[in-house]
Structures are given as C-alpha cells and as structure tokens.
Amino acid sequence: MFSKNATYNFKLKTAFLMLIAVCIQATAQTTAWKPASFEIVKSNYKTFKTTQYAHVFSGSKHNIVRLAPELEGLTGIELPLEKYKNGTNAPLQLKFKEPVTVMIGVFQDKDAEYLQSNQIGNNNEILENGVTITGLPPVSVYAIPYGKGTHTILPNQKGLFAVLGVLKSDQQLNARDVKLPDGKLWNPTFIVEGFSDEKPLFEIIGGENKPVIDEGMSGTEGIQGGFEGGRVVKVGDTYHMFPTERAGEKGVDYYYDRVKTKIGHWTSKDAIHWKRESTIYQASGVYAVTEDDNPMNDRRAAIWSYMPVFNEKANKWYGYYLAYTVSKEIEPNHSFGRIWRCESTVEGINGIGGPYKDMGIIMEPGLDSQPWEGRQGVASFFPYQVGDKYFGFYSGAYPFNSWADYPKKSGKGWFVALAESKSLEGPWLRMNKGLEPIKTMHPLFVENPIVSQLPNGLYIAIFDGGPDGWGHHLPNMIAYSLSADGVNWAEAHYLPIETKVDKWWDIMRTPLCLIPEGNDVYTIVYNAIDLKRRFHPTGMVKVKLNKDVMESKLKELKK
Template sequence: MRDSKMFFPFPIVLLMLFSSVINGVEEVKGKSIPGSAQQLDQTEKKGNSTWQGSDFEIESKGYESFKTVKFGQVLSGANHNIMRVAPEIEGLTGVKIPADRNKNDLHSPLKLSFIEPVKVLIAIFGNKSIQKFDTEKYQRLLGNALTVTGLPAANIYAVSYPAGRQEINLEGLGSFTIVGVIKNEQDLIKRDVELPDGRQWDTFIIEGYSDEKPLFEILRGPEKPVVDEGMPGTEGIQGGFEGGRCVKINGMYHMFPTERAGEIGVEAYHDRIKTRIGHWTSDDAINWKRQSTLYQSSGNYALTEDDNPINDRRAAIWSFMPIFNEEANRWYGFYLAYTVHEEIEPNHSFGRIWQAESVKEGMEGIGGPYKDKGIIIEPGLNSQPWEGRQGVASFFPFKVDNQWLGFYSGAYPFDSWKDYPKKTGEGWFVGLAEADKLEGPWARMDTTLNPIKSIHPNFVENPIVSQLSNGLYIAIFDGGPEGWGHHLPNMIGYSISKNGYNWSEARYVPIETKVNKWWDIMRTPLCLIPEGNDVYTIMYAAIDLDRRFHPMGMVKVKLNSDVLGRFQK
C-alpha cells in the first residue's frame, strides 16, 4: 500500500501537504499545487482556441494518421504517447512518422494531397536547430507545445503548401512528427506554451493508442462514483475508500474496501491511519449497502524509528483480500497491518500480512465474521532490501497447478541493510512468495526472481490475479500517479503470465476516454469479475483532489479474446 510521503527532503509540514497525492491529505482544496496536473492544465489553457484544421489524404505507404490529443501515439513502431498538448493544436489530425526512420533521420518524401492552401504543422522534439533551413519556409509558432513520453518537449513549426498533391521533404529534421494540417489563412499567435519535458515520463503501452490491438475495450460506466460521501453506509467515514477486493457469489457482489475512517474533528491526514475494513454488498455493482465492519485499526503512532515491538503494529489496517480455501471449505482473508510513524517517511512502515479464517463454513461465510490465524509474512531475517521500510506492503495469493503463489510488495527500498531503518530510495515493487497450501507456510522466492520488474521498472502496486478462460493469468494493479514528483500512467494497469512466474510488460487502460473523469488520481482496482460474453466488471478507488472523501467507481470492459494469442507465444 503506497505511502503518502514523497521523495523530497522537505520539512514534515510540507510532506503532509504533499501527501494529498497518494493516500490521504487533500486540505489544499481549490488551490493549484506546483507541478500538478491541475496547474499544468491551467497553463495549457492560456493560449488561443484550436486552429482550424484542413482535410488531407496520405498517399505514401508506411504512414498513418493520428489525433493530436492526450494519449495519442505520435510515432508508429514505438510507444511515445502525448501527455500534454497545447490547445491550439489539440484535436487536429496528424501523420505518424515511422520510429525507425526518425531514429536514423532518413525520410523518403511524404506525399500528401490537400484540398486548399494549408500550413503543415511539424513538431520537432528537442533543440534541433533548423537554422540551416529556409527560415521563411519553417515558421516557428509554438515553443514547448507538446509533451510526449520519452521525448523532449516539442516546438511547433509551420510550412505552407498550395492545394493539390505535394511532396513533404522531411529529411534532416531530427526527431519529429506532423501534428496537424491547418487552413493557410488564419491568425496564428506565436507563444511559448511551457509544457514539461516528456523525458520525465517513461514510455508505456496505452490500450487503444498503440500499434497493438487492445485486449480490453472500455464499454461503459457510471458518470459519477457509485459509492460516495453522503450515501447510506458512509456515515463515520471521513476520507472515503482505498483498495481491497470485490468478488461475486451467486449473483451478489461482495466488496471489502479499506475505509479511511479517520475521526471527526481530526485533520484529514489521520484518515489513512485510523482505518477499517468494511463489508459491502450489491446486486448490480452500482447500488451498494454496507453490511458490517470486519476490522478496525488503532490509529496509534509509533514510539521508535525502527521495527520495535514496543510500537503498535496494527496502527493502520489495509487491503483485505478474501480467497476461498476449498480444502478448509472456508474463506481465508489476507490483510495488511502497519506500524505508523508520524514524522518519518514513509509513515506507513514495516507491514505485516495477517491471515484470517471465516467462522462460517462454505461460500456463504464470505461476509464474516473472521478469526485471525496469525501473521504469514513480515519483516525479518528473510526480508529482501527492495522491500524497503514499507514492506511488506500488500499480499495476494493465487493458485498455479498444485502450488500457491503470492504477490507481495515493498516500497522505499534499501540499497543495502546498512541503510536500515531510515535511509530509503525510490520505487514500489512486487515479488513472489510460494506455499504448498493456502494457509502456508509462505516463503519468499529468492532475488534471482524478486523483485519482478518486467511489468514496470519501478511501480506496481496492489496486484490482484485472476485466471482467464484460456488458462492465462492476469494481474490488474494500480499504475501510479502523475505529478507531484511522479510521472506515472495514472491508470489501471494489467500484466499477463502463462505460468504465474514470468509476467508481461504492463498495458494501461484509459478509462477516462469512455467514462466521465470525475477523479484526478486513479488508484486501486478491486476486481476483474467475469460477467459472461467476455465482459468484466472493475471496481476501483480514485481521488478527487478537491475533496477529502475518496469515492469508489465502476466500469465495464470487454476482453478481445483473439488478442490473447500474442501472450501465449
């Protein structure tokens, strides 16, 4: 479970301010935080309205068009996607340049056909000088006007062409793409848009915006949260929700979110310390009823800096994951308990995974009550440095053949044990543990496998694993925020495995392209529930930064089964 503090050596007061990004404090309502997506959006809107586009046709083979909008892929054959775009060029139709030609700076003339005199808008990435070109031909219009993952910020130049078929000679421009074709006669205001450098973002694969056919098609979802402040059952929950798991049994959905309960009259920062595990039910995944409280944390802060038994090791409780144990004919719940330090980052530290068993036998025991059976994985002599000060930070078991594997996570890693307990680095990672039975004993796999970085090099959080009908395993997870020191996808991600050990590079699902984006920060998915005909339900927690309360959302997606073949090779 991600901690709210960031990787900045600021005083604790500023750290508490910045913690609104992740798990908790959002007391800066109505204000722009420097470097935030909110502020950047305001910067983009200082320009004039979108320039008027003109229709054209591509007559050269090997080129295709794209829309100059957020997530748009600007080069074919490489995952470089738009994260920020100046309003003047937003929505225009551009031409993808093949990445291999861009890399070698070799381009055969591009043939385009225009119906009227036009200006072709060329985005040149970085400080490539075009002084050697005719300056009257290449007119610079916008500086730092396009942010693309993995590439320098782009400057926009315009080149005029008459109507008819024209050859666009692009050799020598360095790394570039064409972001639009606009009518020749219109007022164009020159300015510096001041968008950030795209090299702050790693490249990643966005479903529907890459050269690959997407595995998931986003179908529909409510245009607002399905569990929100003021709804029945939310009484006493100051800060809303975070991760956990949702399952469907005999047509009924059972959701076990982390409730950021907090205390009335206590600042929002405490919402993520005084937590509890709730049980909610619904027959449609839209209208929810709260049934009970399974666990409540103490909310007590630690007395020492290290992992000391004098501290309350159940100060904060998160991420209840129910798994049905067929051998025991009972539900087993796995949840996370933290020690919490009020001043040291990460304040959520030294996580321990508890195992609980339903008192009632059979599937109907899902709602509890549960009795604790003990800790199955915790910090100790078998810990690995990448688990860091926060680990163990989540746990999800899944069965592979006759064996059980479990994703467990860590964060704020140590380079070596000499850095314990406070000298931490960056990253949220996952590894695998194994057991012969669900109840354990569980053992970490060694560092030849852990941490698993094939999914993402430095951020995977709270993965939940399902097995698809063709036998492949799929993990869905929180892909991490953008802004506030992070430049991550801010989307739900997924990874595929044939054997549970080796996992594919993450793909990210841009729900906001089909559902009204009521959130600023996408957080944790709680399920991928099959509904038949390849349709799945996803429940997710997300954050609206203007509010203290973090709601729950829902979306339906459809799996394109013909795409699965690429993961079976």
C-alpha cells in the same frame, strides 16, 4: 468634471471591457484549430487523432500525455521513429486540395537525431512547449505553409520530428508558450490500450460517469477520507466489497485518515448501488514510539488491503490483510508491513461476511527480506493457485539501497515479487530469496495486483499503475499484465477508461476486481482521487474482452 459615482462607474466599465478583451484573447488562443484534409502519397504511414494518449510514432511506445487545446482532434501522421532518427526514412509526401499549414512538432534537443528548429525557421514557432510526448524532449510546434498540390514535407532536413496535424490556411494562429512539461519525466514509456500499434485486449464499453460511492451516501458516515484498495468478489448475484476505509477522526488533520483505518464489508446487486454491512477490522491509529521495527510499537496501527479468497478444500473464506507500524515523522508513515491471515467462522461460500478470526502472520520483515522491500514492505499480498502450487504477489516500497540505509534513509519505488507455498495456509517463502523484484511489468511502479484467469487459461494481474501527481510522472491509469505460467509476467498495458467514462478524478488509484459477467464483459470497481476533496470515492467501469487478441497473447507468451 466627473462625480465620484461617475468616476467609479467609468473605472468599473473600463475594467470590465479589459476583462472581456482578455477572455476573447484567451479563447482565441485555446480554441481548436480548423483541420484540412490531406492524402498520404506513396507510403503506408498511418494517421492518428491528436489527443491525449495518441501513439505518435510507429515502432515505438511514445504517446502524448499533454497537449495544447488548439491541437485537440487534428489528424497526425505516424512516422517510423528509428528511421527518422538515423536518416534512413522514406520522404513523407502529402497531397492537399487547398493551401494548408502543416503543424510540425520539433524536439528541443541539440542532438543530431532530432530535427533542429533552425532548419525550418524560428519565425514559424507557434506553440512553445506545446506538447508532451512520453520519454522524449520538450516539443514546440511550428506552422509550415504549403500550397495546393503534392508536396514532400521537409525534404532536405534530417532528424526526428512529429506531424501533429494539417490546418486550413485561412485562420489566425496565436503564438504562445503553453509551458507543458518535459516528456523525459515520463520514463520509461508505456503502452496505452487502444492507442498503440497492438490491438487492444480490452475495449472500454462504458460505466458510471460519477462515483458509485461518494461522500454523504449511506454507509459513509465516519469515513472522512474515503476509500483505497481491497477487493471485490461476486458470490451468486451479489457483489461483496472489502475496501480500506480511510476513517480518520473528527477534528484531526486529513493525514490521519491514512492511519486510523477500517476494513468494511459492502454489498451490491449491480456494482453501482452499495450497502455497508459491517466492519471486519478496525486499526488502532496509534503512532510508533521508535523509528525502527520494534515490538514496543503498535504493529496494527493502520490496516489496509484486505483480500478475500475462497478455500474450496477448507470450504471457507480466508482473508489476507496488511497491518502497519505508523511513524509520525518519517516518510513513509506506513512502515514495516505484516501480512495477516484470517478465516471466516461461517463455513461455505455464503460465509463471506464473516465474522473472521485471525490465524496469524504469514509474511513480515525478517532475515529473508531484501533492501528493495524498503521501509514499507511487506506492503501487500495476493495469493493465487497455479496447478498444485500457490503463488503470492508480495510488495515493497520506499526501498533501501542497502541495509546501511535502514531504518530512515529510503528511496522511491513500488515493487512486487513472488512468494510460494503448497497451501493457502502457508508457510509462504520468498522465491529466489527475494533477491529481485519483478520489473518486467513496470520497472518503477506496480501496486496491489489482483490475479485471475481469462477463459483460455492466461493469468491476468490487474493493478494500480501509478499516479501522475504528487511529484510522480507515471501512467495514472489502471494497468494489467499477462502470464502464461503465473510466474513470468509481461509488460503492463494501461486502460484509458476516461475515453468512455466522464473523468471525475485527478489521480487514478487501485482497481479492486476484474469480474466476468458473461458475453466477454468484465466489471472493474476502482478507487480514485479528486484532489479538490478530502474524500476519495469509488467508481465502476465495464470492459469487453477481445478473444482473438487473447489467443494471440497466449501464443506469444508461450514462445
């Protein structure tokens, strides 16, 4: 008969052994599989590394955004998407030096353009919902054995499938449901720099593997929620950053960090070590008393998105920033944005630190607003010069389908359009009366674009590409768009900086600059979010420009 202590120890040991067994099983299921070599016979199909952002099909933009860890690092084969869909593809022949298992991604869709699982045998399914490919149905992974020699892969089957890798046959494959999401949630598809058929304009060459400004560092006192948006410029050998500081208030819920904000001025000699110099503006943090855009509400309750621009003609710095009315109950809480212009009271390029004086509102909701600007618009502004004219990106968010939906019934979408002026002072007029936002960059999400020029004159806008989180399925990367004339903007490309920098964030947010450093190297300072924390830090990365690609882009955009 066991004593109480013996019984307790027996139960403890049993539970411990069960835990070890579970851990061993989990490890066996998620350990990367051993790849086998192969040769592609009689075709020019390219291969890809099976990893996040991998470009899966030639002639398309579809890429992997989720995958089971077992698949990581295998070698897949780019198949021509349209030819496989319509059944006009050349057969895929592979040569193996040993017995292998080919991992086939099967799309869980009954449409005839996709390979059906019953064509290859349901008993071969290894990973249910094992891969997510943008814009395409859920993918389950099947293991198809082949012997040594040359084989035609699935010669008699019709429809699109994905070749995700080739494995050595002498290993155990554990079947499981990975429960990855449907790729159709990522719609439209998007181009990830360095992973598509196109040569990348920028190579990510490295940067800091942790935030350069984080909670507890000098200058962050009283900034509970960290940083979001603004701009960094370089004057001489000094970087000047003007971020939105999500200050909030001690003892008040984190959501108030978005309301009681500051515009800070920070400086650095290397874009890594930063010193806080001053507060440029402080928001009131006072909630609105009505639901509509009413002058009895405090229209400077939250202040965001400060953009410093040097006016050579006036020989002083101008600042453009956003002031919101803030609702406590209605989404979004930031409403009815107004763009203010201010000027440094100190002349010259070194007057960037101010102090600044307000010169008035240059854009606001009004008779020339359009429903797409939504409850949040005007939600940001950035001016830039093209020839003897000036253009400015202005934005809207939480659009109304029509004015009948004003003031509370808003949808989802973050859009930009252009305003024009003969001077930086204004007046600024919405182009084409603001009838349509610019959707060539991305049809659903473009936020806080900052414009500069590349060495060959191409205009480049760098911006927040949208979160993969909070219920959204967007690229979750810094984005850029190019323009030959500063008016017509090309489809966005996205920078996967985590391929060269340790990923300390869950949600990538706003880039603050694209600063040339010489030798075709550029600095990007950015804000991002670690969902486990209230404080949103700031990071830094370096990219290198490919001049040959830059020239080919200019020719392409001038056609």
